[in-house]
Amino acid sequence: MIRYALKCDKDHKFESWFQNADAFDALKAAGHVVCPDCGSTTVEKTLMAPKVRPARTAAAKPDMPQPTPAPLPAQAAPSQPTTAPHVAPPPEVQEEIAAEIAKLRAKVEAESDYVGEDFAKEARAMHLGDAPERAIYGETKLEDAKELIEDGVPVMPLPFTPTRKVN
Incomplete structure (x- = not known):
């Protein structure tokens, strides 16, 4: 998984996670990377500072003096939020x-099989070739969904909770 800082053509800034760099490029080309503020599909990557942890060896040496940061000049608080x-x-x-x-829900329910809480098991079986491929939807735990994505199983969340089907 990789996190990108993104910006739309209207200068709205946001972040999003992708399976890898190629997944971002493919989703962007298909118009699936959308600004959450304005809905624009004209989105570009922006510069993002990496998250770096300090070296463990430096943290393990307490006898080394740590530099004290110079005091910063006082600034007036901005009058309006940034x-x-x-x-x-x-x-x-x-x-x-x-x-x-509602249209998407109707289409998914009409054209897919509801597998309930067996979603992760069914999706993995289809991905491995142990079950025939078909359109399915259901529910799974967040941890299981993350594992599916890490293993390259093509899954995505739905913007609605599935209607539970009962016998």
Whole structure:
């Protein structure tokens, strides 16, 4: 998994995780990388500082003097926040989104088999060739979903909770 700092053409900045660099490129080319603020699909990677841990050997030597950082000059606090608060879309946009999710739910339920809590087991079996490939949906624990992704099993979360089917 790799995390990228991203920016859309309207200068909204956000981060997202991808299976690898090729997965980002493929998703971007297909128009699936979308700005969460404005919905733009014109998204680019931006510079991101790596997360670096200090060396263990340096931390293990208490006799070495640690440099003291120079005091920073006092600055006035900004009068306004530096980032805009997240604003919910207008009601008509929310209704449109809800309608699209309802259409997606109907399509998934009509064209896929519900496997319930056996989702991870079924998806892995199909990926390994132990079961015939078919469209499935269901539920799984977050840990199991992460393992599927790490193993290269093509899965994705749905924007709705599946309707539980009962005998």
